Amino acid sequence: MTRGSWVNWGVYAALMAGIWLALAGGMPFKVTGMFLASGLAIGSLYALGGIGMVVLYRASGVLNFSAGAAGAAGAMTAWQLVQWGLWPPLAWVGCIAVALALTLAYGRYLAPLLAWRETVVKAVATLGFALIILGLVSFIWIDDPRSLELPTDQIGIVLFGLRVTATRLMAFAAAIAIVIGIWAFLGRTEIGLQMRAVANARDLSALLGIPIRRVETIAWGISGLLAGFTGLMFANLIRLEPVVITFMVIPSIAAALAGRLNSLSLVLVGGLSMGVIESLLTLSPVLKGVRPIAPFVIAALVLLWSQRGTRLTFGGRD
Amino acid sequence: MIQIDAVTVRFGGLIALNEVSATLTAPVAGIIGPNGAGKTTLMNVVSGFITARSGQVLVEGQDFLRLAPHRRAQKGLRRSFQREQIADDLTVLENVLVQTDWSLTGARAKRAEAMEMLAVVGLADHAHKIGGALSGFERRLTDVARCLVGAPRLVMFDEPAGGMSVEETDRLGDLVLQIHGLTGAQTVIIDHDVELIRRICAETLVLDFGRRIAFGPTADVLADPKVKAAYLGTEEVTA
Amino acid sequence: MDRSLFRLTPSGSTGLIFAALCFAFLPMLAGSYWLSVLTSAVIFAMATSGVAFMYARLGMVSLTQVGLMGIGGWVMLRLNYLFDWPFEVNMVLAALATMICGWILALPALRMRGLYLALVTLMAAGGLEILFATYQFPNGGEGFWGVKIGSSDPFRRPWLAQTPEAYLRYCIVIATLGFLFIEGHRRLFPGRAWALIRRSEAAAMAAGVNVTLYKTWAFGIAGAIAGASGALLAGSLGLLDDGTFRASESIMLFALAIVGGARFWLGAVIAAVLFRILPGLLNTWGVDTDLALVIFGAGLLHALITAPNGIAGQIHDLVARLRGGKP
Numbered sequence: 001m002t003r004g005s006w007v008n009w010g011v012y013a014a015l016m017a018g019i020w021l022a023l024a025g026g027m028p029f030k031v032t033g034m035f036l037a038s039g040l041a042i043g044s045l046y047a048l049g050g051i052g053m054v055v056l057y058r059a060s061g062v063l064n065f066s067a068g069a070a071g072a073a074g075a076m077t078a079w080q081l082v083q084w085g086l087w088p089p090l091a092w093v094g095c096i097a098v099a100l101a102l103t104l105a106y107g108r109y110l111a112p113l114l115a116w117r118e119t120v121v122k123a124v125a126t127l128g129f130a131l132i133i134l135g136l137v138s139f140i141w142i143d144d145p146r147s148l149e150l151p152t153d154q155i156g157i158v159l160f161g162l163r164v165t166a167t168r169l170m171a172f173a174a175a176i177a178i179v180i181g182i183w184a185f186l187g188r189t190e191i192g193l194q195m196r197a198v199a200n201a202r203d204l205s206a207l208l209g210i211p212i213r214r215v216e217t218i219a220w221g222i223s224g225l226l227a228g229f230t231g232l233m234f235a236n237l238i239r240l241e242p243v244v245i246t247f248m249v250i251p252s253i254a255a256a257l258a259g260r261l262n263s264l265s266l267v268l269v270g271g272l273s274m275g276v277i278e279s280l281l282t283l284s285p286v287l288k289g290v291r292p293i294a295p296f297v298i299a300a301l302v303l304l305w306s307q308r309g310t311r312l313t314f315g316g317r318d
Numbered sequence: 319m320i321q322i323d324a325v326t327v328r329f330g331g332l333i334a335l336n337e338v339s340a341t342l343t344a345p346v347a348g349i350i351g352p353n354g355a356g357k358t359t360l361m362n363v364v365s366g367f368i369t370a371r372s373g374q375v376l377v378e379g380q381d382f383l384r385l386a387p388h389r390r391a392q393k394g395l396r397r398s399f400q401r402e403q404i405a406d407d408l409t410v411l412e413n414v415l416v417q418t419d420w421s422l423t424g425a426r427a428k429r430a431e432a433m434e435m436l437a438v439v440g441l442a443d444h445a446h447k448i449g450g451a452l453s454g455f456e457r458r459l460t461d462v463a464r465c466l467v468g469a470p471r472l473v474m475f476d477e478p479a480g481g482m483s484v485e486e487t488d489r490l491g492d493l494v495l496q497i498h499g500l501t502g503a504q505t506v507i508i509d510h511d512v513e514l515i516r517r518i519c520a521e522t523l524v525l526d527f528g529r530r531i532a533f534g535p536t537a538d539v540l541a542d543p544k545v546k547a548a549y550l551g552t553e554e555v556t557a
Numbered sequence: 558m559d560r561s562l563f564r565l566t567p568s569g570s571t572g573l574i575f576a577a578l579c580f581a582f583l584p585m586l587a588g589s590y591w592l593s594v595l596t597s598a599v600i601f602a603m604a605t606s607g608v609a610f611m612y613a614r615l616g617m618v619s620l621t622q623v624g625l626m627g628i629g630g631w632v633m634l635r636l637n638y639l640f641d642w643p644f645e646v647n648m649v650l651a652a653l654a655t656m657i658c659g660w661i662l663a664l665p666a667l668r669m670r671g672l673y674l675a676l677v678t679l680m681a682a683g684g685l686e687i688l689f690a691t692y693q694f695p696n697g698g699e700g701f702w703g704v705k706i707g708s709s710d711p712f713r714r715p716w717l718a719q720t721p722e723a724y725l726r727y728c729i730v731i732a733t734l735g736f737l738f739i740e741g742h743r744r745l746f747p748g749r750a751w752a753l754i755r756r757s758e759a760a761a762m763a764a765g766v767n768v769t770l771y772k773t774w775a776f777g778i779a780g781a782i783a784g785a786s787g788a789l790l791a792g793s794l795g796l797l798d799d800g801t802f803r804a805s806e807s808i809m810l811f812a813l814a815i816v817g818g819a820r821f822w823l824g825a826v827i828a829a830v831l832f833r834i835l836p837g838l839l840n841t842w843g844v845d846t847d848l849a850l851v852i853f854g855a856g857l858l859h860a861l862i863t864a865p866n867g868i869a870g871q872i873h874d875l876v877a878r879l880r881g882g883k884p
Contacts, residue, residue: 063672065679113862120618120671121861124815127620127808128857134805135850247804250683253676289691296680303665303673365763391765403760405752416753419746420765464764 008266012258012273015298019276023283033162035279041168041237043275044175045230046295049252050259050267052226055182057261058199059219062111063123066130067103067223068249071231072242073137074099078232079148079240080141088151096228102133103224107217130246137242148235171233179268182222191218251292254299260306274298319343320364320472320504325373327359327528334359336528337373345498346505348519348536350512352548355525357508358400361474365397366390377472392420394471394503396464398478402457406450410441410460413449418468428467435466438500439493455486462493470503477509487511491518516540524548562744568873569740572822576733583729584722594837596725596793600786602829603732605814606822607782610739611775612811613819614751618675619776621662622783623810624685627802629655629787634695634797635703637712644715648731648788655784656777663776668769682804689799696796712795728789735782736822747774809853816856818867827868831856 020032049067057063078095082088106129114122152166159169186192191214197205198215206212230252234245251274258270274295281291320342327335335356349357362368364375366387375382382390391397396417404413414432421428436442439459444452452460458478465473475494479487491514497505509515515522515536522539524532526548532539539545579599587595608622632651636642666677698705718727742748750771753761758768791797813831818824831853836846860867866874 063676110858110862117861118616118671120616120675123672123675124618124811125858125861128812128854128861131809131812131850131854131857133854135847135852135854138847138850139845243805247683250680250804254680257673257676290687292687293684296684299680300665300677303669303677307665307668367759367762386767387759387762388765388767391763395763397763399757399760399763403753403757403763405749405756407752407755408749412749413753415746416749416761416766417764419749420767468765 009269012269016273016276019280023280027283030161032280032283033160035282036276037162037164037168039276039279040272041171041275042279043272044171045233045237045248045271046251046255046275047175047268047271048178048226048230049248050255050271051179051182051264052223052230053252053256054259054261054264054267055195056219056223057256059195060107060111060198060216061119061122061202062107062126063119063253063256063261064103064106064223065123065126065249065253066106066133067227067252068231068246069130069133069137069242070099070102070224070227071229071234071248072245073102073133073231074228075148075231075235075240075245076137076141076242079146079235082148092150092232095232096225099228099231100221100224103227104217104220107220107223111216111220130249134242134246141242146240148232148240150236153236167233167236171237174229174233175268175272178226179264182264191215195219251295254295257299258302260302270298270302319378320347320506321374321376322360322364323374323376325360325363325375326371327356327363327368328371334528335363335370335525338525338528338530339373340523340530340533342504342506342521342523344504344520346494346507346519348515348522349506349508349525350510350515350522351525351531354527355548356528357525358476359528360525361397361476361506361508364472365395365474388420391417394469396466396470396473396503398458398461398465398475400477400480402454402461404449404452404457404460406448408449409446410436410449410452410456410463411445413460414464414467417464421468431467432463435463438466438496439463440489455482458482458490459493462490466497466501470497470501473497473503473505475505475507475509478507479509479511479514487514490514494518512540562741568821568823572736573733575826576729580726580729584725589721592721592725593793594833596721596728597790598829598833599725599728599732600789600793600829601810601832602825603728603735603789604783604786605810605817605825605828605832606732606736606739607779607786608811609814609817609819609825609828610743611779612814614743614748615755615772615775616671617772617775618671618811619663619678619779620675620811621678621682621685621804621807622779623802623807624682624804625655625659625780625783626787626790627685627689627797627799628658629784630791630797630802631689631694631787632784633788633791634712637791638695638697638703638710644713644792648785648792651788652781652784655787656780659776659780659783660773663773667773667776679804679808682807685802686799686804689802693799694791694797709796712792714792724793728793731785731789735785736825739778739782742778747771751775809850812853812857816853816860816867818869818871818873820866821869821873823872824867824869 052067053064074095077098078091081091081094110125110129114125150167152170155166156163157166157169186196194210194215195218197210198212202212231245234248238244254274255267255271259267277298278291278294281287281294322338322340324337324339325335326337338360349360351357359368363370364382366385370383380393385393411432414436415428418428433442433445436445439462441456441459441463444456479490482490494505494507495518497503507519519536521534522536523530524539524545531548532542532545583595584592604622604626608619611617611619629651632654633647636647636650662681663674663677666673692702693704695703696705697703697710714724715727718724750761750766753764753766754768754771761768810832813828814825817828817831836849839846839849864871
C-alpha cells in the first residue's frame with residue numbers, strides 16, 4: 001500500500017478511537033464492548049456491500065443500486081422457504097441463489113443495453129431495477145413483522161471478556177475473509193488479472209483480446225453473491241423488512257465512497273469504522289436518535305477531504 | 319509572446335513531457351510531432367486541464383499555471399479541441415456569446431462583436447441556426463469564431479483540420495492567418511497536416527517522446543534530419 | 558429567428574394556456590379529497606421541474622428533491638408557529654433555507670464527476686429521512702424542534718387563498734412562476750453556460766465558464782424550488798408527516814421525472830400525475846399500490862433505454878409529425 005493509504009487507515013482508526021474515548025471512556029468494557037462488537041458486525045456488512053459495489057463498478061462501470069433489493073428478495077425467499085418447511089441451510093442457499101439470479105439477469109440482459117451511456121445513467125437504471133424488485137417483493141409478501149433466525153444466534157463466544165453472538169462474529173470474519181479472497185482472486189488468478197485490466201482500461205483490454213463479457217459476468221456474479229449474503233445477514237442482524245434491506249444500499253455506498261470507489265481495503269476499514277461509530281453513538285444521549293446518519297457524514301467528510309486543493313481535472317478516466 | 323519554461327508532466331511512471339522549453343513569438347506557431355509525442359498534453363498544460371509537475375508558462379508575462387482554467391480564458395486564452403465542442407441546443411450566435419458572458423461589457427457590444435466574427439468566418443447568415451443542424455465544418459467554424467471574440471491573446475487549435483477536405487483545410491488556414499491582424503492574438507496550432515503547418519506557421523516546435531527535438535523557423539525545422547527521423551524512422555538497409 | 562427572452566414558443570404558449578385552464582376550471586371539478594390530491598400534484602409538478610431541468614440541461618442527478626421539500630416544509634411550519642409573518646414571507650424564507658441546506662448537502666460532490674452528486678444526494682436523502690423521523694415536524698410546540706404531543710395549532714394560509722379552491726389556484730400560480738423562473742434562466746446567460754457544460758465541461762472551462770459556479774447555481778435553483786414546494790405542501794395540509802419525505806420518495810420522483818420527460822414542462826406534469834394520482838387511482842380500483850413501484854421502475858428502465866425524452870418527448874414527436882414537420 002502507498003503511504004497515502006496508510007494515512008487514511010490511520011485517520012479511520014484515530015476517528016474510531018476518538019469517538020470511543022469521547023463516548024465510552026468512563027464505562028466498563030463489558031457494556032461498551034457490546035456496542036463495539038455490534039458495530040463491527042454491522043460495519044462488516046456495510047463494507048461487504050461496498051466491496052460488491054466497487055468490484056462491479058471497476059469491472060463494468062455500473063454502480064449497482066439494486067444490490068440491496070436483490071438481497072431483500074433473497075432474504076424474503078429464504079424466510080418463505082423456511083416457512084414451507086425446507087431445511088434452513090438450503091433456504092439460505094436459496095437466498096443467495098435468488099440474489100445471484102436477479103443480479104446476473106440484470107447484468108446479462110439489461111446492462112448491455114446501456115453499455116455506451118454515461119456512468120450516471122447506468123447507475124440510475126439500476127435504481128429502476130431496484131424499484132421493480134422492491135415493488136414485487138412488497139406485493140408478494142404483505143407488510144408484517146418477520147424475523148430470520150440463524151443457528152449462530154444462539155451460540156455465544158467469549159472474547160476479551162465479552163459474550164459475542166456467533167452471528168456477529170461470522171459477519172466480521174466473513175468480511176475479512178472475503179476481502180482477502182477477492183484480493184487474492186484479483187491479484188493471483190488469471191481472471192482476476194483480466195478483471196483488473198478491464199477495470200483499468202476497458203477499450204484497450206478489448207483490443208488485447210481479453211474476454212470482456214466473461215469478465216463482466218464474473219463481476220456481476222460476485223456482486224450477486226455478496227448481495228445475497230449481505231441481504232441474509234442484514235435480515236438477521238437488523239430487520240427482515242424489504243424496504244429496510246433495500247436501502248441498506250445507502251450505507252454500502254457510503255463505505256464504497258470511503259474507499260474512493262477504488263481501494264478495497266479502504267472500503268473495509270471505512271465500512272467498519274462507520275458501523276462502529278454509528279453503534280457507539282448510542283452512548284451519546286444527544287446524538288443517539290440520529291446515529292444512522294453517521295455513515296453519511298463520514299462519507300461526506302471523506303469526499304471533502306479528498307478534494308482539498310484539487311481542481312476539476314481530466315487526466316484520468318473515472 | 320509565450321514562454322514555455324522547462325515544463326514537465328508525469329502520469330505515474332510515464333514522463334509525458336520532459337523539460338520542454340520554447341519561446342513562441344511568431345503570430346502563428348505550430349507544434350508537430352508523431353503520435354504520443356505530448357503535443358496535446360502540452361496544450362492541456364497551457365489551458366489548465368493537466369497539472370505540470372514543474373515548469374512555468376508565461377503568456378505576455380502573465381503566469382498562467384497559477385490560474386484556474388476558466389480564469390485563463392478570461393485572461394485571453396482560447397482553445398479549441400480535437401472534436402469541435404458546440405452545444406446542440408444553442409444557436410451559432412449563442413455558442414459564440416458564451417465566450418464573453420463572463421465579462422460585464424454591454425450586451426449590445428458583445429453581440430455586435432460576435433456577429434462581426436461570425437461574418438469573418440463566413441457564418442453570419444447562419445447566426446440563428448441551431449447547433450444540432452450544423453455540418454461538421456460549420457461547427458468547426460463556430461468554434462473558430464468563438465475563439466476570436468472577447469480580446470483573445472493566445473488562440474490554441476488542436477488538430478482543427480481533422481476530418482476536413484482540402485478546400486476546407488485551406489479556408490481554415492486562411493482564417494488562422496487573419497487572426498493576428500484582426501485581434502492581435504498569437505495562434506498556436508497542432509496538426510498533422512505538414513502542408514498546412516508549412517503554409518501558415520512562421521515557427522514550429524517539434525516534440526517526440528515528450529522532448530523538444532527541434533524549434534525554429536518552419537522551413538528549417540521541416541528540413542532537420544532529426545525531425546525526419548522522428549516521423550519516418552531512420553533507414554535500415556538489409557542486404 | 559432571433560431568440561429573445563420574451564419569445565413565445567408553441568410549447569410555451571400551450572403551457573401557459575394549460576396553466577390558465579387549470580386555474581379556471583380545476584378547482585370546480587373536484588370534491589374535497591380530490592382537491593387535496595390535485596393540489597399535491599401541482600406542488601409536486603413544481604418540485605419535479607427543479608430536479609428535471611438539472612438532469613436535462615446539465616446531466617446532474619439529484620436523488621433528494623423530496624427530502625429538500627421536507628426541509629422547506631419544516632421551515633414553513635416552524636416560522637408559522639414562531640412568528641406572525643405572512644405566508645409569502647415564510648415561503649421565501651423556506652426557499653432560501655432549503656437552497657442553503659441543499660448546497661451544504663451537495664457540497665462534497667459539486668466539483669466532482671456527475672456520478673458523485675447522485676451518490677451524495679442519495680445519502681443525503683437517507684440522512685434526511687432519519688432526521689425527519691427522529692425530530693418530526695413542528696406543530697406549535699416549544700423549543701427548536703417545535704413539536705408537541707396532542708393536536709397541532711392552527712396554520713395560517715395565505716391571505717389570498719384561505720379556501721381549498723383558492724389555495725389550489727394559488728399553487729397553480731406559484732408553480733407556473735417556478736417554471737417561468739427556470740425557463741428565464743435558460744434563455745439568458747446561465748442557460749448558455751449550462752448548455753455548453755452539458756456538451757463538455759472542459760470546453761465550457763475553455764470558454765471562460767466557471768463550471769462549479771454554474772452547477773452550484775443550478776442546484777441552488779432546484780433547492781429553492783423544492784423549498785417553496787415544501788412550504789406550499791405544508792400550507793395545503795396544515796401539518797406534515799415524515800413518511801412523505803422518505804428516501805424512496807425522492808428516488809421515485811426522479812425516476813418519474815425521466816419517465817415523464819425531463820426536458821419538458823409537460824413531463825413534469827405527467828410525472829406529478831403519476832406520482833400523486835396513480836396510487837390514488839390504483840387504490841380506488843383495488844389494485845395493490847406496491848405495483849406502482851414496479852410500473853415506475855419499469856418505466857424508468859424503458860425511458861432510459863429507448864425513450865430518453867420520456868412520454869412528453871414522444872408526445873412532442875407525435876405532434877410534430879402530425880403537423881407535417883420533421884420530428
